[in-house]
Amino acid sequence: MAFSKFGQKFTQKSGILQLMDDLGKALASDQPINMLGGGNPAKIPQVNAAFTQVAQNLIQSGQIIDSIANYSTPQGDDAFIKTLADFFRAEYGWNVQPENIALTNGSQNAFFYLFNLFGGEFEGGNKRILLPLSPEYVGYADAHISGSHFQTVRPKIERVQHNGKSGFFKYRVDFDALETLPEWENGEIGAICCSRPTNPTGNVLTDEEMARLDKLAQQHGIPLIIDNAYGAPFPNIIHTDNQLIWHDNIVLCFSLSKIGLPSARTGIVLANAEIINAINSLNAIINLSPTRMGAAMVTPMLQDGSLKQLSNEVIRPFYAEQAEYAIALLQHEFADYPLAIHQPEGAIFLWLWFENLPISSKELYEILKQRGTLIIPSEPFFVGLDTRDYRHAHECIRMSIAGDKTVLQQGIATIGEVVRELYDNA
Ligand code: PLP
Known part of the structure; x- marks a missing residue:
């Protein structure tokens, strides 16, 4: 065939x-x-006990049927999106409105959209996604429909101590190499993307590294995509004292997988309204609408503080x-x-x-x-x-x-x- x-x-x-x-x-x-x-x-x-309890409440109240027996809009479950917007405003003081949020079927689904929105064939040539550090999440590797994929540089390796013991190292972004890539001059970088904390290494890019990446993205008029699948505020598997940043030029991606709901396939994208509209359009064509089960379970847990x-x-x-x-x-x-x-x-x-x-x-x-x-x-x-x-x-x-x-x-x-x-x- x-x-x-x-x-x-x-x-x-x-x-x-x-x-x-x-x-x-x-x-x-x-x-x-x-x-x-x-x-x-x-x-x-x-x-597991908390999720079992929430699932039982949803069944007993009949909400489960309202949720899973109806499609949502392509943007995703309305109640969850509103709850998330309230939560992000209260928690971080960001100016988040519902039009800044879209749901996807897992964050993997979001990366497929984002890499193909900002990388691939453009009028005038190809653009790539810049990974400031490699090793990076292997699930990014083959997500492009066309064009050449990723640009990156080798990491710097620094020997460090952990709890006063030697035998540890940490990857650092090689900004000298990154900032002088010839691809910048030719407009061949379409977005910057990093996972933080990083799968596979457990590295957390420092606030200084993030500030420099944020500046670089703004200088070149491209978005900074931050994959926060393991970060704050949920699942918050992060052991350093770092800031989570978001503004109009940052696309911040969350997932319900690592809190323990991987098969609920729920990804959350927080971005400016233009990007969210693009994701809604892609959702409509590819998925009709994103799944609602994860949204139904986590909405009450965000509202009563139990997820945090x-x-x-x-x-x-x-x-x-x-x-x-x-x-x-x-x-x-x-x-x-x-x-x-x-x-x-x-x-x-x-x-x-x-x-x-x-x-x-x-x-x-x-x-x-x-x-x-x-x-x-x-x-x-x-x-x-x-x-x-x-x-x-x-x-x-x-x-x-x-x-x-x-x-x-x-x-x-x-x-x-x-x-x-x-x-x-x-
Ligand atoms: N990003 C990172 C860094 C991951 O490790 C994973 C899964 O392992 C994903 C994204 C995708 O997760 P999901 O599609 O389940 O949200």
Whole structure:
């Protein structure tokens, strides 16, 4: 069968598709697996109890039917949008009106729209999305319908301490390289985008870095897209004291996935009215209207403050504790070996760098899989970079910290055995 160019592009076997497929199959097999690979949020009993209660209230009051038995407008569930606008005004003092908000079927859906609105073919040439830091969220990688995709530069690597201990590093934006890219002069950058906290590294771009990116975007008359899937105010899996910023030139994206509702597929875009209108038009054509279940569940939780409370008092501390627990195990396993861990500043992963690893992280992934532990190798996360002569890009792995403590213990013990043996035999 002949597929169009669009069809060919979206049906090709991208690296990450193969990897996700592989993870899914390994999980479905009857072999026991230490799952440190996926992006699922943790199952936290207090959070599950809160969602169960809200769902029961919706059923008992009959609101569930009002919600799921009717389409919303293409912009999304009206009550949720109004509640969000009130919430953002009260919480941050931003001048947010309902016309500044659109819902999407997951924030992944929003990035597909945004990257194709601001990147791709324009009259007069192609524009790309600038990623100030790579490694970045792998889900961005193949989202373009046409044109060349991402522009980025290698990160600066700074050795840092964490809780007074060495063995950590932090990526920093290389602004000298970024600000002097020739693509600026030719008008080839259509938007800047970063996830903050970042999947896969747990990095949180500093307020200074964000201010500089904000300025750069304004200077060039392009939007700054901030992917806040792990940030404040929900799920608030962020352990540094940073400011969340928004104004007319910033597109701020939220998600209900990491609070524990990934299959509710609810993304929230906060932007100027022109961008929101564009998203509404795309929603109408692609989805008719976004899903309403997540909106129905979270509206009362935003109104009574329980979502913010759960995020601050349960979700954030849970992941902070998981991170410290995993770090203690890792530092024990690799006491005399060259492991550096990216400073754990947020999100639900640790990013491990095995300097001078004798094999590629893709090969390490294969060996670990054979040994019953799943992680994600680093190469696909270096979105927009040619990694062929960039050794660092082949020396890292991403491990999820959402699993229970036994999974962390067994998985990290296996990583320890395998990687120590590799260094010992090198
Ligand atoms: N952005 C980041 C940084 C993510 O890690 C994810 C999912 O893992 C997404 C966006 C997409 O999430 P969703 O489509 O479930 O909102």
